[in-house]
Amino acid sequence: xxxxxxxxxxxxxxxxxxxxxxxxxxxxxxxxxxxxxxxxxxxxxxxxxxxxxxxxxxxxxxxxxxxxxxxxxxxxxxxxxxxxxxxxxxxxxxxxxxxxxxxxxxxxxxxxxxxxxxxxxxxxxxxxxxxxxxxxxxxxxxxxxxxxxxxxxxxxxxxxxxxxxxxxxxxxxxxxxxxxxxxxxxxxxxxxxxxxxxxxxxxxxxxxxxxxxxxxxxxxxxxxxxxxxxxxxxxxxxxxxxxxxxxxxxxxxxxxxxxxxxxxxxxxxxxxxxxxxxxxxxxxxxxxxxxxxxxxxxxxxxxxxxxxxxxxxxxxxxxxxxxxxxxxxxxxxxxxxxxxxxxxxxxxxx
Amino acid sequence: xxxxxxxxxxxxxxxxxxxxxxxxxxxxxxxxxxxxxxxxxxxxxxxxxxxxxxxxxxxxxxxxxxxxxxxxxxxxxxxxxxxxxxxxxxxxxxxxxxxxxxxxxxxxxxxxxxxxxxxxxxxxxxxxxxxxxxxxxxxxxxxxxxxxxxxxxxxxxxxxxxxxxxxxxxxxxxxxxxxxxxxxxxxxxxxxxxxxxxxxxxxxxxxxxxxxxxxx
Numbered sequence: 001x002x003x004x005x006x007x008x009x010x011x012x013x014x015x016x017x018x019x020x021x022x023x024x025x026x027x028x029x030x031x032x033x034x035x036x037x038x039x040x041x042x043x044x045x046x047x048x049x050x051x052x053x054x055x056x057x058x059x060x061x062x063x064x065x066x067x068x069x070x071x072x073x074x075x076x077x078x079x080x081x082x083x084x085x086x087x088x089x090x091x092x093x094x095x096x097x098x099x100x101x102x103x104x105x106x107x108x109x110x111x112x113x114x115x116x117x118x119x120x121x122x123x124x125x126x127x128x129x130x131x132x133x134x135x136x137x138x139x140x141x142x143x144x145x146x147x148x149x150x151x152x153x154x155x156x157x158x159x160x161x162x163x164x165x166x167x168x169x170x171x172x173x174x175x176x177x178x179x180x181x182x183x184x185x186x187x188x189x190x191x192x193x194x195x196x197x198x199x200x201x202x203x204x205x206x207x208x209x210x211x212x213x214x215x216x217x218x219x220x221x222x223x224x225x226x227x228x229x230x231x232x233x234x235x236x237x238x239x240x241x242x243x244x245x246x247x248x249x250x251x252x253x254x255x256x257x258x259x260x261x262x263x264x265x266x267x268x269x270x271x272x273x274x275x276x277x278x279x280x281x282x283x284x285x286x287x288x289x290x291x292x293x294x295x296x297x298x299x300x301x302x303x304x305x306x307x308x309x310x311x312x313x314x315x316x317x318x319x320x321x322x323x324x325x326x327x328x329x330x331x332x333x334x335x336x337x338x339x340x341x342x343x344x345x346x347x348x349x350x
Numbered sequence: 351x352x353x354x355x356x357x358x359x360x361x362x363x364x365x366x367x368x369x370x371x372x373x374x375x376x377x378x379x380x381x382x383x384x385x386x387x388x389x390x391x392x393x394x395x396x397x398x399x400x401x402x403x404x405x406x407x408x409x410x411x412x413x414x415x416x417x418x419x420x421x422x423x424x425x426x427x428x429x430x431x432x433x434x435x436x437x438x439x440x441x442x443x444x445x446x447x448x449x450x451x452x453x454x455x456x457x458x459x460x461x462x463x464x465x466x467x468x469x470x471x472x473x474x475x476x477x478x479x480x481x482x483x484x485x486x487x488x489x490x491x492x493x494x495x496x497x498x499x500x501x502x503x504x505x506x507x508x509x510x511x512x513x514x515x516x517x518x519x520x521x522x523x524x525x526x527x528x529x530x531x532x533x534x535x536x537x538x539x540x541x542x543x544x545x546x547x548x549x550x551x552x553x554x555x556x557x558x559x560x561x562x563x564x565x566x
Contacts, residue, residue, distance in 0.1 A: 003511065116423050178508040
């Protein structure tokens, strides 16, 4: 397999095509325009449909439509655009349809800026739209991993008939790295529920609407059952040099990879530091983090946000160890050096 | 050789990296150099992010005013036209990717009539696997930019994973493009510490835009 140089956004696009996605509806927003452009160029080559919608609200509803007929569909956007899509995502989750979303997060809140950020963690993992629903949230930290996780996003979305989200950030979206993308034969069968025309079978209904509260509660219970199953079966994470770690860094995505450098610097300075990097942000890998928390003297959570994932770290590790936080916001990317310096201050304060 | 140099190519072909190195090399040789960031498409990894380093090396950086540097607005600093006409300065123009980025050259066209226009190719980027595809891009971008490409540049690479074979493979494909379009090849780009001697001149560069690769 030949390696090529790809931006994170392009790699996500190509991986989606490999995963059988032939429907992409999107609306431009920086810093993810390379993905929409890539799909605009690539999808016609493979007999797919690229459509630039008139807004994010339109795009998410086009996804709803394509998913209803059982087709693999994807859209991508960046923070303010993802906010606009929330209503539609809630509908799709309630209607139990598979679809893949990509949020290349930028600095916020509000219109913010166009630099990389992780400020949309709460929105992604705790339900950005209304109602009791969850998204499957995958957070790549390299361009190669963006490929793997995009393919996985389509699989999990189908498996659970639930929308899945690739939560990237501007840096991962824009940086180029050598990647290998393997051609695969993908087959998926949505014939048991997709709206394909009711000839010779009873009609089916895709809806997120039920005026009977008991009926709607039953739909909700089905969703909850599904989420419990995801929480059992799907948590994914990476541990880096945790075997003998006395201090643990917890970070995801771009910051996860920055923290790998911090681990290296710290070990050169004689500190036994390891990294816990969640790959699924929902379902969050609470159990392995809880186990690690019992063995370390401190967990330092590092984010490009104000301490959002920190709440999940606390859910896993509160009272088991000392929990600290370091974050930059609004599009500022922390350097390994500054994280290490902060870590050293904390170590000295012990 | 003309005093104004323009680097064109698809997104991520290496225009910015080569522009910076080109400016640094010429400044090192004692020439007065200005580098113009006329990239109106990319949101990150632009010349303006290296302003401080370039200025410390005595290079004039022509980029949007500080207050707008991080905006995704299609801004071109007004001083660019002055430097393009100033005979004392070698000017390197780092243009945005693809025809959308190259379209800005239309507005600078009358100052670029004798410029050296380079088309940068990395055959390990999407949509650049064959000579035919690359010829198509050159034609498209020439039309959008209203400018003729004078030279081809082989910048085939996989960042730190580049091998001699990758450069060689690029050289072969670029040679084919050269024949098909009757455009000469200016040089092969070879980043430190790789050693490669090919059929064309070697332009040795340092990679400034890399530096966040995963530790093993």
